[in-house]
Amino acid sequence: MNFLARTTLLLLASLVLSGCASVFDAPYVEVEQTPVALSVPDVEIEPEAPAAEVTAEARTYPDIWARIREGFRLEGIDGDAEVQAVAKRFGANGIVQRIAERAGGLLYHVVDAVDARGLPMELVLVPFVESGYSLHAASHAEAHGAWQFIESTAKNYEIGIDRFRDDRRNLVVSTRAALDYLQALHAMFDDWQLAMAAYNCGERRVQNEIERARRRGVAKPGFKDIAAALPQETREYVPRILAVRRLLLDPVEYGVKLPAIPNAPQYSVVEIHRDIDVLLLARLAGLTQDELLRLNPSLKAPVIIGRHNVNLLLPPQAALRLVDNMATHVGPWVTWRMLRITRPATPQEIAERNRLSLSTVLQANPLPEGHYYEVGSTLLLPAGRQGGIDPAQAQRAVLLTRASSECMVLQTCAGDAAKVVPPATVNGLPRR
Secondary structure, three states: OOOOHHHHHHHHHHHHHHHHHHHOOOOEEEOOOOOOOOOOOEEEEOOOOHHHOOHHHHHHOOOOOHHHHHHHOOOOOOOOOHHHHHHHHHHHHHHHHHHHHHHHOHHHHHHHOOOOOOHHHHHHHHHHOOOOOOOOHHHHOEEEOOOOOHEEEHOOOOOOOOOOOEEHOHHHHHHHHHHHHHHHHHHHOOOOOHHHHHHHOHHHHHHHHHHHHHOOOOOOOOOHHHHHHHHHHHHHHHHHHHHHHHHHHOOOOOOOOOOOOOOOOOOEEEEEEEOEHHHHHHOOHHHHHHHHHHHHHOOOOEOOOHHEEEEEEOOOOHHHHHHHHHHOOOOOOOEEEEEEEEEOHHOOOHHHHOOOHHHHHHHHHHOOOOEEOOOOEEEEOOOOOOOOOHHHHEEEEEEHHHHHEEEHHOOOOOOOOOOOOOOOOOOOOOOO
């Protein structure tokens, strides 16, 4: 081999090796998209119960309120003076009517879930008091969604929380978890009022007060026997639920005009099995992104991850349109890259390695100046190196990163088999 050939080979080898070193030294790995299983469709619409399983009685309910009233089971409370006083106050200020209007089509899915388990319809009223039936609700104690779960309890009841979703704000997932929790509490106390109290302030607090009441000579303590020793919020919590019950039983007596809500689903539940941009999914369903997120505030990132089997609420026609359009869609499904940080890295390094501006990296993955991305963090970058970020999508990413700051510090998040809970949610408050 002549000198020129040897020199050329050595130069090529050095270039390859230097390039490989920079690749292998990257502070992240690419997160692969969810493999698409040929045996599973990209999207499925959850079927309604077969007609044979729906009784004639259920089909004749004039509205959702009649079905709820029919399912009330708690006894011995209609004459309670405190409950009556709260019901009158609720009737006068119109709050129950406003919450009922907000609940709208969400009510059917909760009523149906309670009915399917044979549970008392009083449980449908818990979100009236917890959140005003708002999927977007958030409390000072870091509780979220219609059922107001904090992160530690959400993890215990298999509610997914990560960079891409917070299923505490997902009606289908959170309702399943809340009913699981309430059933467990009822099995513990054999009393629905005590179960409701424990849902609010924690089972340990309720159990401690029951044991104190027994030491005072109360053979079978109920809520009234321990209420004075519970936190004020809990002392008011159970009577408020029972007051809503009283008001729904006789709205005319309390001057309330309940909205007309049919005993029929107003939304379809669809399950997504492939990675897809939120913006693309909305377009394929014939919705704006705002319309999609209003019904599904659990979507925290601009990408849906297929392996999460995400449940979404959609208007029936939008659900059918989505199924049809996903079957014929041609083109990319995801316009974001996902990077999992494997060693601490600065935004500047991420920007340089991906030939993006620093502002583009920080827009989707905000970080205080002088800080770095921790191991285990998931970053989102536009798939095209020179591509910009849609402002609406970027806002979702910004909201996500702020909400997940504790996960970044702890290197992992609830919902990903985490063994730790962010310290901001372990606050010692007498709440789930």
